[in-house]
Amino acid sequence: MMDFESYVSCVIGIMLVMHSKNANTFSINPECGETKGCYSDCDHGQSCTFSISWLSGKTSTEFTIQATLSTNTDHYVCVGLSSTQTMDDASVSSCLMTNSGSFSYENSYNDGHHNILVTNPTNGLSDLVHFYANNIINCTFKRTNSNTDAKVFDLTTNFYMMFAQGKTSGGKKLKHDKYSLSSQKVDLKSVAEVGQGEPSRIKAHGSIAIIAWMCFMNIGNIIVRYFKPLWSSKHIFGSAVWFQVHRLLMSIGAVLTITSICVIIRGSLKIGDTRFENAHPIMGITILCLVIINPILGILRPDMDSKYRPVFFCAHYIVGLGSLILGPVNIFIGIQLKKANVTRTAFYFLIVHEVLKCLMIVILEVLLIKEKNIVKQEEKYRLNSNEMHKIQRDNKSSPQNIDDNRPPYAWKVRKILLSVHVFIALTFTLGMVILVTTSTSS
Incomplete structure (x- = not known):
């Protein structure tokens, strides 16, 4: 009643x-x-x-x-x-x-x-x-x-x-x-x-981390590895444009990473009852440490002619590479957690992105290797030509001129590849954010 x-x-x-x-x-x-x-x-x-x-x-x-x-x-x-x-x-x-x-x-x-x-x-x-x-x-x-x-x-x-x-x-x-x-x-x-509280905070955490690592860190790493000659003749605030772009992208990625962890952390690393679930926060804290260490190394980097420069380069490279590997791996783990409540489609979507990224890296690496081989051959030719020039005093033969101002090997192709990579990064980042924020697990 x-x-x-x-x-x-x-x-x-x-x-x-x-x-x-x-x-x-x-x-x-x-x-x-x-x-x-x-x-x-x-x-x-x-x-x-x-x-x-x-x-x-x-x-x-x-x-x-x-x-x-x-x-x-x-x-x-x-x-x-x-x-x-x-x-x-x-x-x-x-x-x-x-x-x-x-x-x-x-x-x-x-x-x-x-x-x-x-x-x-x-x-x-x-x-x-x-x-x-x-x-x-x-x-x-x-x-x-x-x-x-x-x-x-x-x-x-x-x-x-x-x-x-x-x-x-x-x-x-x-x-x-x-x-x-x-x-x-x-x-x-x-x-x-x-x-x-929890679901919205988790999705915010995941979205911010995805933007940091699929977009900013991703593009910043590609630029420093394969596109240093980009705008090499132009400088901003005393440094080459490529360096300033790289530093800006990586700094934004670091700030977003710190923000994503501040959004989700509650004073405990435990978020589940399995090793798989607990791997995510532990790996996240590790990435946070690497993200904080690398800018500090950049600020303390010695001059080009310093004997410590190789030590800095090695440390900067190892810390950067470690974070760039762990970042996407931790996203893979995160979107599979029960609390994330994300559709399985996001997992396959991320796999496609990583495959395309790896394919782009392979192509750019091949072009970089070919460029280094060409440079080595030219250097060898210079040495041989200089020796021949010393021997042939009658000046009947002279070394072939090499244009040191010409663009790097396959530069136009590499610029096109950079545009394609940026487009893929932005598109897949947007797609992942939409999947994470709007979908539920099946």
């Missing part, structure tokens, strides 16, 4: 849906932060795609789940409670809707990647109130604050809150299409407003 409070919640939900400016979104309940606690993705109270509100009582807590759906086919929406910022051990209460218009609710729990019904799924759940209109579902129900089943968590404890929605088949929940995790633990006795 519907009580008065549940009836009021239902009426308010309907009013919010009817007054929404966008048929695919709704406005947050005005009671949020006043008489009810709320967790949502609302933008300043508007344009919500999901909202969970709660009102704690002496023996039970009333939950209201509101979310936008793409169709009126079989769907579910649920609220999950977890002691950690993962979905793996959450206690879940779900509202299921069939396209015939019938609704039901159930308690379940997550065991790793699997959602399992508790022994008595409806025990502790009551007063289900529901409606569906304009592609927006609204479910209100009560859940007892304590339960005899240990898999149905005690609501007097603080938990991270999770929202998830997806399709059902044969009355069973399928893999979620969307989920979100709160930025902090929730006290269900409070009326606080809680926002999203």
Whole structure:
């Protein structure tokens, strides 16, 4: 039997849906932060795609789940409670809707990647109130604050809150299409407003790192290795243009790397329970150290004629090469983590980029080797010609002139390759950022 409070919640939900400016979104309940606690993705109270509100009582807590759906086919929406910022051990209460218009609710729990019904799924759940209109579902129900089943968590404890929605088949929940995790633990006795945290922060961290290593570090490394003669006759602030471009790109990449780590770090290197998961933060801290060390080496670099110049060059090269290898490898690891919640397409997309980058490096390396061989042959020819010139005093023969001002070997081709490389880097960086920020794991 519907009580008065549940009836009021239902009426308010309907009013919010009817007054929404966008048929695919709704406005947050005005009671949020006043008489009810709320967790949502609302933008300043508007344009919500999901909202969970709660009102704690002496023996039970009333939950209201509101979310936008793409169709009126079989769907579910649920609220999950977890002691950690993962979905793996959450206690879940779900509202299921069939396209015939019938609704039901159930308690379940997550065991790793699997959602399992508790022994008595409806025990502790009551007063289900529901409606569906304009592609927006609204479910209100009560859940007892304590339960005899240990898999149905005690609501007097603080938990991270999770929202998830997806399709059902044969009355069973399928893999979620969307989920979100709160930025902090929730006290269900409070009326606080809680926002999203971990998923958005993880995606921001990944996006910034991708921009740093797929774009700036990538292009900066290519320029210093294969395009030193570029604008060699021009100088900016006392240094060759190629050097200033290289330094600018690498500095931006370093700043972005530091920023990406500041976005995600929470005082602990542990982000998972496996060596694979923990390899990512450890490798990230290693990369951070290398990124900080290399600019310091650059500032302290000795003069060209210094006896320590070879030592500097060796150290700078090793540190730079180490970071340039570890950077993309760590991105590969990061996009496969469960918390990243990124589609497998991003993994293959990144593989294609790295293959194209390696192919470009091979082509440029071949051209560089051929150029070095040509230079060696010319130097050898100069030496031989000078010796012959000393012997032939009658001046009947003279060494062949070599134009030292001509452009490097295959220079036009290399400039075209640089343009292609920059285009590929920018295109794939943009594509990866879009995949990381908008997609979910399959």
